[in-house]
Amino acid sequence: MIRISYRRRGRSVSAGALLAAGLLTCAGCDVGIDGTATATPIPVETAAQVEHQSITDLAEAGVLHYQGSLTASGDDDLTVDLMVTATGEATGTVALSGQTAQVADLGGRLFLNAGQPFWTAIADLPAGSTSAAAGNWVTVPTNILGIDPSTMLTPTAIGNTLAGAFGGTDQSTLATLPRTVDGGIDEIGLHGANDSMSIAATAPHGILHFEAELSNGVTLSTDVADASATETSVYQTLSQQAGQLQTAVDPDLDISEGNQSWGGCDAASCSVVVTFTNSSSVSTKVLVNGSWTGDDSPVGTCQVITDPVAAGAGGTATCTVSSPQWTAFYQRAQAVPGNHPYQLEWAALALAEPPDQQTSSTEATEAATPASTTATSTGGAGTGRDYVYRISYQDSHSHTQVWKYGVTGVDAWQNYADSQLDNCRAENRTSCSVRLVTSAANRPSADALARQLVATATAADGRHCPPGQWVYC
Numbered sequence: 001m002i003r004i005s006y007r008r009r010g011r012s013v014s015a016g017a018l019l020a021a022g023l024l025t026c027a028g029c030d031v032g033i034d035g036t037a038t039a040t041p042i043p044v045e046t047a048a049q050v051e052h053q054s055i056t057d058l059a060e061a062g063v064l065h066y067q068g069s070l071t072a073s074g075d076d077d078l079t080v081d082l083m084v085t086a087t088g089e090a091t092g093t094v095a096l097s098g099q100t101a102q103v104a105d106l107g108g109r110l111f112l113n114a115g116q117p118f119w120t121a122i123a124d125l126p127a128g129s130t131s132a133a134a135g136n137w138v139t140v141p142t143n144i145l146g147i148d149p150s151t152m153l154t155p156t157a158i159g160n161t162l163a164g165a166f167g168g169t170d171q172s173t174l175a176t177l178p179r180t181v182d183g184g185i186d187e188i189g190l191h192g193a194n195d196s197m198s199i200a201a202t203a204p205h206g207i208l209h210f211e212a213e214l215s216n217g218v219t220l221s222t223d224v225a226d227a228s229a230t231e232t233s234v235y236q237t238l239s240q241q242a243g244q245l246q247t248a249v250d251p252d253l254d255i256s257e258g259n260q261s262w263g264g265c266d267a268a269s270c271s272v273v274v275t276f277t278n279s280s281s282v283s284t285k286v287l288v289n290g291s292w293t294g295d296d297s298p299v300g301t302c303q304v305i306t307d308p309v310a311a312g313a314g315g316t317a318t319c320t321v322s323s324p325q326w327t328a329f330y331q332r333a334q335a336v337p338g339n340h341p342y343q344l345e346w347a348a349l350a351l352a353e354p355p356d357q358q359t360s361s362t363e364a365t366e367a368a369t370p371a372s373t374t375a376t377s378t379g380g381a382g383t384g385r386d387y388v389y390r391i392s393y394q395d396s397h398s399h400t401q402v403w404k405y406g407v408t409g410v411d412a413w414q415n416y417a418d419s420q421l422d423n424c425r426a427e428n429r430t431s432c433s434v435r436l437v438t439s440a441a442n443r444p445s446a447d448a449l450a451r452q453l454v455a456t457a458t459a460a461d462g463r464h465c466p467p468g469q470w471v472y473c
Contacts, residue, residue, distance in 0.1 A: 046170065049422060054206060060155065063084065064154075081094075086443050090150060090153065091238055105148075111241075112133075113137045137244055139249070139251075195212040260272050268322060274348065278310065279312070280311060286306045293345075294341075299323060299329045366442050367447065369448055391468060393433075404420075417434040427468065437453070
């Protein structure tokens with residue numbers, strides 16, 4: 001325990017002289033009571049404090065960027081490069097045995113898009129995946145990855161995982177912890193019972209890497225970085241993917257392909273009418289994809305989506321090519337003597353339930369629109385459940401400065417923010433305080449406001465982020 005005491009400096013005054021002075025100057029005044037002033041001790045920055053602060057900062061990120069590997073016991077590593085938002089969406093890539101797939105996790109459903117080699121490398125495919133998956137967005141169960149990114153890789157979820165792994169009881173001072181240099185970055189390694197993480201040796205001590213068991217023996221070993229500064233573009237990417245996923249395939253629903261017959265063909269277009277049966281037990285829309293060739297060369301594609309087809313019922317679709325390549329082929333076939341074969345290769349696939357495209361579009365707009373700080377009629381700054389707060393400290397000139405801005409969905413936001421004050425005091429050797437900036441209606445706009453506030457504070461400080469700021473910098 002560190003004890004800090006203060007002694008008044010100056011001349012000593014005898015009791016007799018003090019009494020005389022009192023008689024001369026204090027006739028009729030209130031009686032004073034002698035006492036000893038005490039000061040709040042400035043805490044020493046410990047490993048436990050730094051663990052708590054680093055995990056808190058990570059959990060507040062609007063977007064985290066993971067680059068590492070997921071490993072299940074006895075299985076090959078699945079390489080991941082993912083952006084995961086605080087609202088539970090994910091976008092990026094995964095790779096197995098050198099084969100890469102695009103990832104989109106929207107509306108609580110996981111979608112992958114990859115070529116046939118990736119699907120061949122993946123074990124335990126959904127029924128029909130080998131034929132339906134290649135080249136299409138496909139909805140898949142989360143056990144293909146071993147985890148559900150939307151619930152297990154969000155900043156809050158990873159923060160909870162690491163908080164459980166690191167008990168926060170190590171009272172060693174930060175200065176005594178061993179340090180290493182990796183890629184020119186000074187790091188401190190911290191260890192839990194079975195997990196580990198590396199943090200930057202200098203404030204704000206952000207987490208650089210961690211290895212932790214997430215679920216059912218699946219371990220994530222990954223570099224991690226705050227990507228909240230790019231949050232607007234991440235949500236725009238997710239909105240674009242939501243549009244692409246309107247034609248995602250559900251390989252668990254079986255569509256039996258039937259016959260085809262030629263429709264009309266001329267220089268402008270050519271059509272084929274195809275038949276199929278919905279052999280699954282639920283109603284579904286059907287996607288018909290077609291690839292056309294003429295004289296053994298590609299001349300275009302066709303795609304058509306049917307109305308819902310009842311379980312066990314049959315359906316038809318007309319697949320038409322109308323590309324410039326088809327027109328050129330048709331004109332050549334009319335002008336050049338000889339045989340000019342043309343054909344359509346087609347497939348009928350059940351469509352998955354798509355994510356709500358409007359929700360993704362709205363989030364993209366919110367991520368670009370900072371929440372308001374205008375006071376409401378009830379006197380509060382906002383009415384939402386995502387709280388933007390500020391921690392301040394006193395500099396050497398007794399001026400109030402920003403230590404960090406944070407965002408949390410914890411209703412007891414002040415208790416949550418107050419838990420960081422010891423670390424603020426330990427780093428700045430001064431007093432620290434907390435205040436609410438606003439309560440936002442949604443998380444993306446709360447992040448947009450915090451990002452704006454950090455940018456303003458950074459510019460005011462000569463392009464240096466606030467000293468306790470990890471997110472948004």
